[in-house]
Amino acid sequence: MHEGNIQSSETEPVSSSLWRDAWIKLSKNRLALFGLFILLTLILVSLLTPIIAPYGYEEQNLALGATAPSSTHLLGTDIFGRDMLTRIMYGGRVSLMVGFVATSVALVIGITWGAIAGFFGGRLDAIMMRIVDALYALPFMIFIILLMVVFGRNIYLLFLAIGAVEWLTMARIVRSQVMSIRNQEFIEAAYSIGLSRWLIIKKHIIPNTIGPVIVYTTLTIPSVMLLEAFLSFLGLGIQPPQSSWGLLINYGVETMEEYPWLLIFPGIALSLTLFALNFLGDGLRDALDPRASKD
């Protein structure tokens, strides 16, 4: 059986790389695929919301008030008579965007910062990490309030602000990973081949830090979504009539006893996203580690 393989691969080796193999492995992981499917569906729905939403997000019907789910309002209405399904769909746009954009900001800054500090070490590392420490010490609320005061309230600024807070831990994680990897012999082997530092970081170091980074990312996205809700609740984030899942949950909590559906449905939406993210994250981590078992 082996011979056939060798023959075919001898004439035309199939190119194989970490990412390709990871994809093949991921596509065999049902739970991860399920997570991916849920996420993609949520994203698609968010994108299409202005077209497919049954009502406008600020369409009030004060006379109607809060009603339980019915055939006209599938997920019920809130106290202003606004359709919950619509509000959740619009809220998802904000929440998902915050989650992904702010996390991407944190990822990019954190990985770059951490990789540079960990790789070069010494004085540069000391300076860079002291900056991180200083930012840690800074109360981030004040930081965000200052940003809002200086640049005005702006949803994109909110993304940046949250990302700017979340990258600190990412930088620390990446740095410690890089430090343990850069002393391994295969890095020295790369040097002895003559590879440039940039290539070494890109090809040999970053792929080997990916496991903890992915796990931390899947934890960051939900925490970012909740942070946004918190900021919005304080009046620093997005404002009604716009909405987000975090805000909906916050209001839902207030009226939990009389109108439980105002809490339950946005809660389900958020939990579903978190589950999907966790499944996908775990799947990705295993897929990107060739040492993890193949089944």
Added chain:
Amino acid sequence: MTILDVKNLSISFYTRNGTVKAVKNVSFNLSKGETLAIVGESGSGKSVTCYSLLDLLPKPPAKIESGNAYFEGSDLLNCDKDAMRMHRCDDIAIIFQDPMTSLNPFLTIGEQIIEPLIKNPNPDKKLARKDAKLQALSLLREVGIKNADERYHSYPHEFSGGMRQRVMIAMALITEPKLLICDEPTTALDVTIQAQILRLIKKLQKNRDVAVIFISHDLGVVAGIADKVMVMCDGEIKEQDSTNEVFYKTKDDYTKRLLAAIPDGAKRLPNRSTKNILVEVKELKTYFKNHTKKRTDANYFTRAVDDVSLKVFEGEILGLVGESGSGKSTLGRSILRLAPIYDGSITYGGEDIKNLTKTNLLPYRKKMQMIFQDPYASLNPRMTVYETLSEPLLYHKVASKNNIDSLIYQLMDDVGLARGSIFKYPHEFSGGQRQRIAIGRAVATRPEFIIADEPVSALDVTIQAQILDLILNLVEKHNLTMLFISHDLSVVRYISDRVVVMNAGKIIEQGITEQIWENPAKPYTQDLLSAIPFPDPIKERKRATWL
């Protein structure tokens, strides 16, 4: 008087990837004061056998399928937790392989040694802290720790590897056990330290009449100390007999192979060296800065390589020998410009390479390559064989996208890797195969000069012999010049034309290999040579008496 009687022991590991029969129907016994050596390569089940006696195996995945182990009449494999605790505390002690990790870094050594005395579950044997300390101190002196009163309060990191192993031995013997299990106690140590520790174990055993099970992968080490030898492979006993029988009247094929794999005097390749100097190092100093010290402090620099001059002639294999910390690896890395050079000069083919910029060094990177010690660390775990081998080829433009595949297949043939494994990741290979990949990477660009830094010391003996053969074949085929760094003198003797002996950053002695072996001029070299264990029990026992 039989003290331990193991009968039909079988152990399996139930893992997700299937059941592994680690130990198959093993029986042996041991009398008071006797030494049994269990010899085998990694995965042979020798450690698992012994760990099961003390219930140290993780269960699951391990499961003892069958068998009994009678220690003075009571079955160790079927006893309750309290009884096992008694045995561990009083009767059976174990010394582990790596003294760096087997001591708790947060406790003083004194605290760790007296623990079994003051926490003894048997109230009759429980001692007060004060009495325990007295016992510990006298034992520390016996195992050769100087200033025992002060050192009693030291932490493990304040000791060298050899000293830690002595502490470990004291810890094992403090309860006056009747059986001592030594799991590769000298494998992580330098030869001279190994000789000391072996002598110490032997001496203590005689004084106390304790039975010893000595686990080792090295037949040379056990030759001098064992009464009986048991050779294991794949969980089975291959041969079990008195030491003399096993060494001089070997019956089993596997044992024969093990013995044959130990490099002996005869050098394999004819001397191919020429008069042309390929690499010349002059007054090389490689210092590492200690950032914790002041610039004016005498110890601001760690002088890893201190004023070393040597020549490597075209076509020769130069052996570089030294114990850990001698600076031999740093010297090798310095020549390849992988370590911070403080002063001195390095020339390659007459051209200075010490002051070259990275770009100008690039052509030399193609000509000089390195093979690393640990095949588990020297390969990127996230790159397939194909990627690992293609990297130097593409980077140095030896190959283009069009012919890279055939070059890689050729390379894999050269180093003895199956072509079908081209898209496998390093973890799917055994240690020896991994080292083949690493060697393939090193010879990919057809270098002229290779530095091999302990390329076989992480491998089993039989694999070691195969890899050495591979290296020698490649040297011959591609007419390579090689600097072969090793702590193992037998290997260096087997492979190299000339030898350089290093200690504490300086060259002690250099010369033609055979001359150094027959006539070492410097005391350090003499010590080093006399510490090598031979797989010859009679010779070893004689030596043990005069040492």
